[in-house]
Amino acid sequence: MSPPEAWTIGRLLKWTTDFLKEHGADSPRLDAEVLLAAACGCQRIDLYARFDEVARDEPRAAFRELVRRRAEGAPVAYLVGKREFFSLPFRVGPDVLIPRPETETLVMAALERLKQRPAGAAPPLVADIGTGSGIVAVCLAKFGKARLIAVDISPAALDVARSNAATLGVADAIEFFGSDLFANVPSGRRFDVVASNPPYVSDAEIAALPRDVKDHEPHLALAAGPTGTAVIERLIPAAAERLVPGGWLAMEISPMIAERVVQLIAADGRFEPAGVRKDAAGRQRVVEARRRAD
Numbered sequence: 001m002s003p004p005e006a007w008t009i010g011r012l013l014k015w016t017t018d019f020l021k022e023h024g025a026d027s028p029r030l031d032a033e034v035l036l037a038a039a040c041g042c043q044r045i046d047l048y049a050r051f052d053e054v055a056r057d058e059p060r061a062a063f064r065e066l067v068r069r070r071a072e073g074a075p076v077a078y079l080v081g082k083r084e085f086f087s088l089p090f091r092v093g094p095d096v097l098i099p100r101p102e103t104e105t106l107v108m109a110a111l112e113r114l115k116q117r118p119a120g121a122a123p124p125l126v127a128d129i130g131t132g133s134g135i136v137a138v139c140l141a142k143f144g145k146a147r148l149i150a151v152d153i154s155p156a157a158l159d160v161a162r163s164n165a166a167t168l169g170v171a172d173a174i175e176f177f178g179s180d181l182f183a184n185v186p187s188g189r190r191f192d193v194v195a196s197n198p199p200y201v202s203d204a205e206i207a208a209l210p211r212d213v214k215d216h217e218p219h220l221a222l223a224a225g226p227t228g229t230a231v232i233e234r235l236i237p238a239a240a241e242r243l244v245p246g247g248w249l250a251m252e253i254s255p256m257i258a259e260r261v262v263q264l265i266a267a268d269g270r271f272e273p274a275g276v277r278k279d280a281a282g283r284q285r286v287v288e289a290r291r292r293a294d
Contacts, residue, residue: 007060010051016067023071024211031076032067038080049060049233085135088142090164095156096133097221103197105286106252107139110195113248113288114144119194123147123191127242129181129196129235132221134174135160136195142172146193148174149185150267154220158259181238187249190247194239200230205254228257233264240270243291250288252273258284 005011013032020028037044039062040055055063066079077083077098083090085099086107092098115126124146128137131150138161140146150165152158158176164169177184201222206214213222224230232251239249249271253261258276265274271289279285 006054009036009040009047009053009055012055012060012063013051015045016063019067020070025070026210031070034080035066035070035078036063039066072206073215075108075212075216078216086139088138088143088168090133090135090138091160091167092133093160094216095154096160097217099133099135099198102279102281102283102285103135103252105277106195106197106250107136107143109250109277109286109288110136110140110193110248111144113193113250114140114146124192126193126195127151127182127185127189127191127239128230129194129239130198130221131161131176132157132197134164136197137161137174138165138168138170140193140195141173142168146173149177149189150174151177151179151181151185153178153180154218156220157218161191181235182242183197185242189242190244190256191242192244193248194243194251195250196235196239198231198235199224200228200232200252200254200257202226202257206242227260229256229260232257232261236264236268237270240268240291245291245293247291248288249291250286252285253287258287261287265272 016032017029020031033044039059060181075098077092078094083099090099126140126146126148128148128150131137131152133247137148137150141148150161158178162176165174179185199222201224203226206223240241262274265271270292272292274287274289276284277286
């Protein structure tokens with residue numbers, strides 16, 4: 001009788017990729033690599049030099065548990081506790097949405113508006129409404145040299161955002177407020193940019209979301225009523241009240257509601273005609289509008 005085949009790194013990845021594919025994972029190989037790297041305490045790229053190495057019992061047991069939970073639908077980012085965004089490592093957990101590449105379009109739009117400010121002007125003040133894990137606020141503080149007010153209605157989300165701001169070295173540039181939109185933000189604050197990735201998933205769309213999103217990510221940060229615009233309809237007039245003349249509102253949206261959001265901005269009457277930016281996949285993703293001069 002031949003001895004049993006050893007569980008090398010390469011064999012673990014091959015078996016797990018097939019297993020996760022059978023359980024409906026969209027990116028089974030990537031999931032397997034990220035989870036195994038976490039269990040082994042190394043970088044994912046390091047696995048490629050260790051394919052023939054026999055996995056030790058302790059990391060193999062940890063990996064087995066991570067794979068079991070992934071097969072049950074738990075998102076990989078929550079299992080490893082982090083996700084990269086804008087080339088920065090962000091802590092994430094079930095209290096916040098998992099950062100997605102589409103939101104980089106929002107960050108880049110806000111950065112472009114900040115760069116248009118006159119040379120020698122005072123540091124801009126930006127509001128990040130619905131900050132979640134803090135990805136937008138942190139990136140604008142770090143790369144836009146801006147001062148930020150980061151707002152979220154969820155205390156648990158604010159804890160995650162504060163942690164990320166501290167870890168990534170911009171805590172001194174960001175004030176955090178537990179607030180529904182601007183309700184608890186001091187009334188005298190006026191902003192050069194209001195950026196937001198608000199909830200924009202309609203009630204009908206919630207039921208059709210992938211299992212790892214629908215069953216694990218916070219519905220508070222996703223659901224936005226029958227049309228997907230319940231929060232946006234309140235945010236537009238609130239932002240108009242808080243923007244300086246010539247300031248910019250930039251919101252991430254679903255491509256399906258882009259036309260409706262443009263109409264809502266026009267109906268407010270305090271903004272110049274809105275424009276829509278496409279994300280890397282060519283989908284309408286960010287609506288921008290400039291506050292008219294009073």
